[in-house]
Amino acid sequence: MEISTNFLSKSKPQIPHFLILPWLASGHLIPATDIAHLLAEHNASVTILTTPVNAARIKPTIDRFNAASAGDISLVSLNFPATEFGLPEGCENIDLLPSFPLVYNFYNTTKLFGQQVARYIHEQVPHVSCIIGGMGYVWVPDMARKLGVPCFIFHGFGSFALYCWEILHKTKAHEIPDSDAELFNIPGLPFEFKIARKELPMHFQQSSKEIAEEMRNSEVSVDGILVNSFEQLEPGYAGLLQKNSGKKVFTIGPVSLCNTTRLDMEERGNKSTVDSDQCIEWLNSKKSNSVVYVCFGSTGNFAPKQFKELGLGLLASPWPSVWVINSIEKLPDEMLIWLRENFEEKSSSKILLIKGWAPQIAILSHPSVGGFVTHCGWNSTLESVAAGVPIVAWPLYSEQFLNVKLIVDVLKIGVSVGVGEAMAWRGENEEDARVKKEDVVRAIEKLMNGDEERRRVSELKEKAKLALEKGGSSFLNLENLIQFGAPTI
Template structure:
């Protein structure tokens, strides 16, 4: 595409203040900038410092990307100083306050738009008020949801038909209506706010759906071959406008770019874990990571450690709990554990270079909380999964991985519990790991995962489904600008 036609087209990106949503939003900004668009990313000061190296690297590649700062009202809402990232809100109450505080960003966003006059605003779906901000200035608002077509379809059907209100107990299964497959959930697996009295508590799904309907359309970090039934269902049956442009993690081709997709406030020595993996046989190591928000109790972490030990599998375990200052003891760590698993187990106590780890030939599977970024990265690396959903859209995502794609096995998590998750015993993890790594069905899952990895790569390349859909989106934006 001739970049001279697009160089003056200016797009604002306003990601939600959470790693799982900011990282893919930065990927998408890079995609637009690589086609000649002028891109501006709006971040709070803390988030800007976290992603400074990633953004600077994009600039060094010649991409037109800049950052505008927006102040987050942490002190006004009595949040700790510097609490500008969702993972720092460690209780339900804090997270609710944090989200309420984001509503106060509406006026500062208006000021930035008035000053810089972008042509388009790509704002996170959690900023439901962003659609009316864009409308005030007569600019296009695109929504970025951070999830996939399957989860969006399931969520919309849940909100419309409310099948969870027709069962008699928290554990009784119900079918989500009007989907291409028979998908069953229980009330236990739903967010707490979905089970509240809608006559008394405004439902966030209603607000989100109204915002989506009023926006121009949705950018989806997925690819058509992964979930074609649900991409078609979302657009043709539900009548929504959307473009699949992923997996965006494939934008980065070199080791440095892949390693820098994350939180730069953690200083992991990426070479240490990769060197450790170099000594292992292909498909012999399980990577265990639960994202940036999940905060398991010491008791649950101990069950994970003991399950890994009992399985006999080689593993990398990412635990975001540093040793207490001045102490050698960690409450979650079983006595003598590290010595017993020496040589076959590696513990990383901060941020890990996940993409590089998953791509290593020694890694044969991942234990994941079913965050969409982790699932996509696992799919791109061609590794099967043990699914351990905790919150958000993760129970939907588990159904996609296990039931539809058939590249994973569930650990048995049955309850939606923000941060802490359901209580899962060591025996359940041991069983799931054996199913993931051993036997004929494990090989079939791995084979299906490898096929999907190939399809993901082709979709993102020139001429692929995501490349073509991205071109279609660009053409629409150019037409809108010409007609304005």
């Protein structure tokens, strides 16, 4: 167990002290670390409590911040009892799970982890004034009540998706009696939004009903909701969410903009598996707005047929690209041979392969990058907006189909690749390719030759910066959050 010496110190009880418990997935851990950074910049004391594997991923970033700014962020790690629930040793993050069925083992392990957290907090006699809990930690609200402090939940989703989520919970519009493929309209929106049940997050699928109910019961007992977004990106939806949920809602993003040094950009969330200097040198050799960045998040993997169609589409496209491939060790040998023969040996000047963790915001921020083929996870969406890069929307699962509606039809900052339904988690048991080579080429061509999407996202980029500057909407919401979580004297 690693404990920072200034954790829960009694010396400064008058300063707001936020305890952040990030959900154990990269898409939650990374923005939670950025939130800690922003709170500390606003003169709050912050502790992040997580597991050893996850703490190791974010420790360099926290150490740099504390050293550079005399910041007050502490990092604590407690043992994660993975093997007690049939998980491999060290399986402490969703992106380390070998297969989807183990998600349920992982979820149950987090409950035992919560018991350790509660004991540790009790033993330390903490001066915590506010808790920010990850979406899967159903035990956090009860712990906050026992401490007598307010509790916020951080889902990692945007205001629009969370509002749709809230409406579905209340109206049950998705509970269609017949076909999973039947479209239904999400009510309560200023436009028609028809979606299939199979495109909804797992919380609305029958197979996840028990966990979904448990998580929902936890959600309704929190005091507020933190959203990594800004008012100008999703105007009105934070207000609708607050009105319909009855919870305080604070939009405080884009939190990724707190990373301003090259090293923080390159090592955000994990150490890059590519030589950063070589990557930047490769990008420097390309024309402005000419490169397509292709990445599907930490768990966005494809089955071989779909993987090959994507690769063929990138080869056939006239635009150079950076292609990030996660979990490459899970690809069959014939795919590895195909990759080597068609990309590493023939196309090194046109396509840069990154096998593993990529320095995403550093790449997106480079002037040569002009488009982003993405799964539309909310972190990637916001990072693209903050960099002024338009999107080719290729949703896989979770709330990503909700995000596509916002990106393509509402904000008009991207084009759709044409996916018709959600993919199995990590492409498990997927036989056919849902998106063909021609679809990839068409979508990239439309985006890279278009002006409207680029103009719109460039305007949002400027608004994103202003939101976090003094007097901006996110800046003021951070100040209000700190006041809300200030200790009662």
